[in-house]
Amino acid sequence: MNGQARIRQILGNPTGPALLPYLTAGLPNPAASVELFAAMAEAGADGFEVGVPYSDPLMDGPVIMAGGDAALAAGTTRAVALDILRQVVDRTGLPALAMTYANPVMQRGWSSYAADVAAAGGSGIIVPDLPFEESEPLRASCEEKGIGLVQFVSPTTPSERMEKVAAVNPAFIYGVADMGVTGERAEGSPHARALSERVRALTDVPLVFGVGISTPEQAAALSGLADGVIVGTAIVRRVLEADDAKAAAMSLREIVGQFKSALAH
Amino acid sequence: MTSGGRLSRPDEQGRFGDFGGRFAPETLMPALAELEEEFEAAWNDEGFLTEFRRWLSEFVGRPTPLQEARRLSEMLGVRVLLKREDLAHTGAHKINNAVGQALLAHRMGKPRVIAETGAGQHGVAAATAAAALGLECAVYMGVVDIERQALNVQRMRLLGTEVVPVSSGAGTLKDAVSEAMRDWVRTVESTHYIIGSVVGPHPFPWMVREFQKVIGEECIDQLAELPDVAVACVGGGSNSIGLFYPLLETEVELVGIEAGGEGIETGKHGASITAGRPGVLHGTRTLLLQDDEGQVQEAHSISAGLDYPGVGPEHAYLAAAGLVIYESATDREALDAVELLSRTEGIIPALESAHALAWITRNADRLQGKTVLLGLSGRGDKDLATIAAAS
Numbered sequence: 001m002n003g004q005a006r007i008r009q010i011l012g013n014p015t016g017p018a019l020l021p022y023l024t025a026g027l028p029n030p031a032a033s034v035e036l037f038a039a040m041a042e043a044g045a046d047g048f049e050v051g052v053p054y055s056d057p058l059m060d061g062p063v064i065m066a067g068g069d070a071a072l073a074a075g076t077t078r079a080v081a082l083d084i085l086r087q088v089v090d091r092t093g094l095p096a097l098a099m100t101y102a103n104p105v106m107q108r109g110w111s112s113y114a115a116d117v118a119a120a121g122g123s124g125i126i127v128p129d130l131p132f133e134e135s136e137p138l139r140a141s142c143e144e145k146g147i148g149l150v151q152f153v154s155p156t157t158p159s160e161r162m163e164k165v166a167a168v169n170p171a172f173i174y175g176v177a178d179m180g181v182t183g184e185r186a187e188g189s190p191h192a193r194a195l196s197e198r199v200r201a202l203t204d205v206p207l208v209f210g211v212g213i214s215t216p217e218q219a220a221a222l223s224g225l226a227d228g229v230i231v232g233t234a235i236v237r238r239v240l241e242a243d244d245a246k247a248a249a250m251s252l253r254e255i256v257g258q259f260k261s262a263l264a265h
Numbered sequence: 266m267t268s269g270g271r272l273s274r275p276d277e278q279g280r281f282g283d284f285g286g287r288f289a290p291e292t293l294m295p296a297l298a299e300l301e302e303e304f305e306a307a308w309n310d311e312g313f314l315t316e317f318r319r320w321l322s323e324f325v326g327r328p329t330p331l332q333e334a335r336r337l338s339e340m341l342g343v344r345v346l347l348k349r350e351d352l353a354h355t356g357a358h359k360i361n362n363a364v365g366q367a368l369l370a371h372r373m374g375k376p377r378v379i380a381e382t383g384a385g386q387h388g389v390a391a392a393t394a395a396a397a398l399g400l401e402c403a404v405y406m407g408v409v410d411i412e413r414q415a416l417n418v419q420r421m422r423l424l425g426t427e428v429v430p431v432s433s434g435a436g437t438l439k440d441a442v443s444e445a446m447r448d449w450v451r452t453v454e455s456t457h458y459i460i461g462s463v464v465g466p467h468p469f470p471w472m473v474r475e476f477q478k479v480i481g482e483e484c485i486d487q488l489a490e491l492p493d494v495a496v497a498c499v500g501g502g503s504n505s506i507g508l509f510y511p512l513l514e515t516e517v518e519l520v521g522i523e524a525g526g527e528g529i530e531t532g533k534h535g536a537s538i539t540a541g542r543p544g545v546l547h548g549t550r551t552l553l554l555q556d557d558e559g560q561v562q563e564a565h566s567i568s569a570g571l572d573y574p575g576v577g578p579e580h581a582y583l584a585a586a587g588l589v590i591y592e593s594a595t596d597r598e599a600l601d602a603v604e605l606l607s608r609t610e611g612i613i614p615a616l617e618s619a620h621a622l623a624w625i626t627r628n629a630d631r632l633q634g635k636t637v638l639l640g641l642s643g644r645g646d647k648d649l650a651t652i653a654a655a656s
């Protein structure tokens with residue numbers, strides 16, 4: 001099964017939206033990183049966004065930014081991060097998408113980057129600062145390598161633009177659940193329902209919500225509205241706050257389990 | 266596509282040749298499209314243009330003088346003409362763009378503006394324009410710059426602006442731009458981002474250039490005869506593009522001076538055209554200081570306004586097309602140039618602007634008898650602590 005199909009498979013679960021935790025590769029250090037993903041798999045994660053750290057992550061708030069800086073300081077180069085992704089897929093059997101920014105992909109070359117991710121067993125790529133107008137070369141490369149490219153829609157995206165996003169058949173549509181960059185919010189998103197309705201009216205491409213979903217209650221509120229939910233900051237924070245890798249794994253098992261039960265219908 | 270001449274505007278994708286474009290988070294994409302439309306409409310509206318010109322003359326004090334630097338010229342054997350942007354209200358060219366964008370924000374019905382600042386000059390300009398138009402204003406500034414440009418922090422606060430310290434990364438201009446963009450992703454429906462230079466996603470590089478080209482246009486009106494050379498410092502590139510753009514179709518030799526920091530060979534500099542490679546930063550494809558993996562590197566410059574690892578995409582285009590020559594001057598050379606202009610002409614220039622003067626003194630031999638137009642982008646009061654610490 002190719003990467004795009006593999007992603008679509010976990011997003012078609014009748015018992016509730018898929019849970020896709022985001023975690024930066026290389027935390028707390030490259031050697032211990034895989035264990036954290038394995039712990040999340042045991043607790044019910046359906047797939048992963050594996051962050052390939054970048055110096056200037058425009059879509060990320062302070063927690064994920066700090067995670068990226070720590071991973072870079074611990075020596076998480078592109079090759080190291082993609083090797084972690086490979087081990088995560090081998091170990092858990094779950095689909096994993098590489099998440100990074102336009103510049104590191106461009107420096108490697110669109111086609112080489114897609115080839116690297118495919119060779120690591122990755123199912124797709126997420127690049128939040130590559131809007132669909134600029135994503136054609138990467139999309140073509142991903143298609144050629146049999147992996148998926150994700151495209152974003154936001155509460156500000158007009159419907160004509162959404163149609164264009166859906167027309168390129170992304171692996172899924174990443175619905176930005178809330179205005180702003182990644183981070184925790186006290187309240188659930190006031191935008192998610194309307195956004196979901198607009199996307200559903202236009203296309204059958206799966207919809208996954210991310211950004212600002214920091215508690216199991218907030219995730220539960222989205223369960224009828226999306227095919228998947230991405231939780232990032234709440235995960236990275238637990239890793240950054242843990243004393244060591246073992247404590248981090250325990251903490252992740254707990255929180256991922258809570259998110260998983262919240263999402264079940 | 267790297268050849269060609271002056272581009273009156275970038276193409277549909279916002280490109281200047283291979284550079285520019287719109288690499289932004291989806292939440293901003295509709296706002297950028299709207300901004301492009303609104304700017305285009307305003308720029309073709311005689312009413313808006315009249316209002317902009319009125320603000321430039323009554324509030325900013327334009328046209329700024331074009332002055333012959335007599336003692337300096339005699340000393341160097343080069344006729345040096347100074348375009349006195351230091352005499353514009355708030356002390357630098359930044360106010361031209363800040364007033365233009367604040368008027369546009371007002372026209373778009375956005376009650377709040379944000380800005381980033383390095384030297385503090387753009388922050389002060391944005392705070393000033395916001396105060397004059399009754400807009401709420403927040404300025405993002407790196408913690409290192411807050412310290413080295415303390416005077417400007419006080420000015421912004423006095424003007425009623427909130428100065429938001431940015432401690433991520435190196436705590437300088439690059440990080441301030443990133444934080445301002447993150448604010449904008451959250452607040453885009455009520456807020457306009459007054460970006461301070463010809464950087465960022467389309468339409469910013471084009472729009473800011475249009476607001477700044479008044480510098481070069483005035484020079485053409487003020488000069489009986491065109492100079493042989495025009496030189497200006499290049500941080501993001503707004504004062505230089507403002508001076509150069511109207512001169513691009515003339516015979517004038519155009520020279521942009523980047524921050525040489527401690528020397529290009531030391532790796533501690535801000536010379537992204539001289540030493541950078543193509544990449545994407547802050548929403549645009551341009552020349553960047555970066556490593557092989559595409560991690561953006563920290564720039565180094567004694568002048569906070571040039572301490573940026575990228576440059577406006579139009580400059581990257583002009584460099585590739587060979588229409589402008591780009592060189593650099595070091596921290597030391599800039600410090601010497603500050604003192605030189607102070608003592609020969611009674612003008613204390615900004616450290617940024619002093620980089621361009623340093624190029625003239627270094628090349629005085631080959632410039633003998635020629636006329637050189639120097640873009641004096643700002644005044645140096647803000648730099649006194651830095652200058653004292655360096656001497």
Ligand SMILES: Cc1ncc(COP(=O)(O)O)c(C=O)c1O
Binds near residue numbers: 498571
């Ligand atoms: C006086 C002065 N000149 C030049 C610059 C550099 O910016 P730009 O290259 O956009 O003109 C600054 C930036 O803060 C400045 O304050």
